Amino acid sequence: MSDRFRNYGKHHEAYQKSIREEISHHLEQTFSAHDSQLWLALRELVTRSLSGGKGLRATCAFLGFQLAQEDEVAPAPENLVALGAALETYQASALTHDDYIDHSELRRGNPSVPALAHQLANRLGLAPSAQEYVSAAATFVGDLTLGMAFEFLGNAVQGLEESASLLSTFATMTSRVAIGQYLDTTLDFTSADSLSPAKALEVISYKTAGYSVITPVCLGAILGGMPSEDVRQLEAALAPWGFGFQLRDDQLGAFGISKETGKPTASDLKNGKRTVLMARTLEILEQEDPQAKAELVELLAPRRSRTEQDIARMAELLAEVSSQELLEKEIATLAEEGEAALDRLDFISPEALAQLKSLGQSLLWRRV
Structure with a gap:
């Protein structure tokens, strides 16, 4: 450095x-x-x-x-x-x-x-x-x-001269999270039989990818006086990391340990969350074991009060298709895509880029 x-x-x-x-x-x-x-x-x-x-x-x-x-x-x-x-x-x-x-x-x-x-x-x-x-x-x-x-x-x-841009960007962030929260909640009330990775990814694009990583970095850059065109390029380059951040959250929500994450163990399984992890699992089971898919859909039924036995069985079905390993590969791909996109930005110095990549590592490979 x-x-x-x-x-x-x-x-x-x-x-x-x-x-x-x-x-x-x-x-x-x-x-x-x-x-x-x-x-x-x-x-x-x-x-x-x-x-x-x-x-x-x-x-x-x-x-x-x-x-x-x-x-x-x-x-x-x-x-x-x-x-x-x-x-x-x-x-x-x-x-x-x-x-x-x-x-x-x-x-x-x-x-x-x-x-x-x-x-x-x-x-x-x-x-x-x-x-x-x-x-x-x-x-x-x-x-x-x-x-x-x-x-x-x-x-x-x-x-600040940048006040209008900062206010608009922040307000847009809050609006998009509200839309994402609505989409997320609506998915939770619908049958998991129709869940697709595309629907789960749409929730991420609105609810968490922006406000967790992308927009905060861009708000800081705007405040620091970065030209608007550079901010737009930075926003696009950070998009893979925003999605990767939430995929890591999906992994921790399904397999994380409470004393490490600060949230209930297997909270996403207990709540029947329609995550990308779950969507990928259903997609694979549809091809490889339709009966197991039907079982998982039933376990994900809206309003179902899931027991510890239900949660354990859901974890077994995720493991059967190696969903956690597939998710890790997807996160690794997004990490590489983000780094490659940032490398193409000619307005960020090498030392600043190194610091940004260090942050990316901590975001995508965290365990809490």
């Missing part, structure tokens, strides 16, 4: 610390004047939604910003810290809504916001209406953190 990136790690660590402080300060301003039981419960829920996490999207923005610079990596400016806070609070919003829709009880090794809301319902004496309270709490906490994200984004764009 050249001298330009010699202090990257130090400044990135300070940047992440500044983001945490910025979010903490915002929470203090929002809640410090209120001490009623209802306000304290809301604060606990919001704090839970924002706790933990790897700060991945903020990291992507930090690196995107550096791609647009020519000087040595320096401490992050205030507007980059605000952008990082916007991305992390938006992530909290998306996960809160996602956990409610998927009935997930665990997030980042702790009770999810809906699970905590259920505990709070008992504490607040709302047990007769606990489920209604959980529904409302998860919805409004997700909405509140979405609002916080745009507050931080407003701070990020103050006085």
Whole structure:
């Protein structure tokens, strides 16, 4: 690594610390004047939604910003810290809504916001209406953190020539995730017999590929002053990694261990998620063992309450067609395609490209 990136790690660590402080300060301003039981419960829920996490999207923005610079990596400016806070609070919003829709009880090794809301319902004496309270709490906490994200984004764009582009790109990201969430949920309510890899990939293209990797890097690059045409080329080059990131998530959702992922073991199997992994398995079984496909379709039936025995059998069927190995090959192919596409970008320096490839490795080959 050249001298330009010699202090990257130090400044990135300070940047992440500044983001945490910025979010903490915002929470203090929002809640410090209120001490009623209802306000304290809301604060606990919001704090839970924002706790933990790897700060991945903020990291992507930090690196995107550096791609647009020519000087040595320096401490992050205030507007980059605000952008990082916007991305992390938006992530909290998306996960809160996602956990409610998927009935997930665990997030980042702790009770999810809906699970905590259920505990709070008992504490607040709302047990007769606990489920209604959980529904409302998860919805409004997700909405509140979405609002916080745009507050931080407003701070990020103050006085910048690039403000319109940043606002538009961020808003488009949130809209696409909502579309992806709708497509994902609708697939979950339809028979898996009609599930195809194309349908599952369409969900990824809207729901996670953009907001997990591609858009955060591009937002950082826009903030750093990268020309719009270069940003468009960068966005296209990162697309394979965005898809690869979600395929890794599919693998961890089916085979990951709870103490490592912070989510329930085999959560995607328990929830009957229509992932690319599942779509590929059904596609292979249709050719090789139609009876086994019919069994898997039945196990994936909407509204089915899947038992531990059901989940174990689903895992067996995935293993029978070597689905995990096939997924690893697909991720490896996407990793190579992304690297090749980035190599073709003549506006990124070799040292910046090396840093970007290092990030790509951590995204696609992670185990948590």
